[in-house]
Amino acid sequence: MNQKQINKNKPYYGTSKQEDSMSAEADHQKSRNQKYLKALQTLAEKDPEGFSALAPELIKRGVWNLRGPDPYFSEKLSNWFEVAYKWEDFKEILPQDSHLTKRTKVDAPRKENLSELHANFFSKLEQRFSGDYQRWDAPTRDQFIILGMLAMEGKDGVKQGKLAHFLGSGLDGIGGLPSSNAIRAAKIALSRQAKPLNLFSPSRGNGDARLHAFADENLADLVTRFVLSMRASILLPPAMVHAH
DSSP, X not given: OHHHHHHHHSOOOOOHHHHHHHHHHHHHHHHHHHHHHHHHHHHHHHOHHHHHHHHHHHHHXXXXXXXXXXXXXXXXXXXXXXXXXXXXXXXXXXXXXXXXXXXXXXXXXXXXXXXXXXXXXXXXXXXXXXXXXXXXXXXXXXXXXXXXXXXXXXXXXXXXXXXXXXXXXXXXOBTXXXXXXXXXXXXXXXXXHHTTSOOBOOOBSSGGGOEEOXXXXXHHHHHHHHHXXXXXXXXXXXXXXXXX
């Protein structure tokens, strides 16, 4: 890191030979990429169905190479593949800068400092959200996102429309299943894990303004520390991630 910083601030005067070499390499890469683009264009013309099947994966790999894991842009990219490509060019949806904020290092609650009921609950959460989060099934992912978002807002709650957005289903849901059903199912599953603790307060309101919240501020704080201690915290909205 120090060496990078030193080199960044130090004036650099390359020799003409070095400059020629760099210029030649850039020209070579540009020429090669133009050939690749022509090859892809030919494939699209000769086998449109096959190209349509392969192109999304190629683009996704390119985005991963460029930006790394970015679940928020991934949702936007999925929407582009499905419908937005009709009116938006790819370069219009590609963010100029990463908007994922760095997570503050947070330690999970120490179970030896908790009551027996709370310790049992966190043991169940550890089992439920074990393994690689990128390989979780949809219900597990939904439960983690809802648990984390609601915990961070405590008794203030989160509107249903916002929950639906970060589940990636939107207000209308996916495959005909309303997002409200997915949220309800996730809360029921989490509440069962928490028993006999009361995890959530009764929901209030209707539609996208319906408010979901934790019942207990102290428990919400403990759960916040738990979710932020996990690598899966990258699934949570960056604006909600703050020190506790």
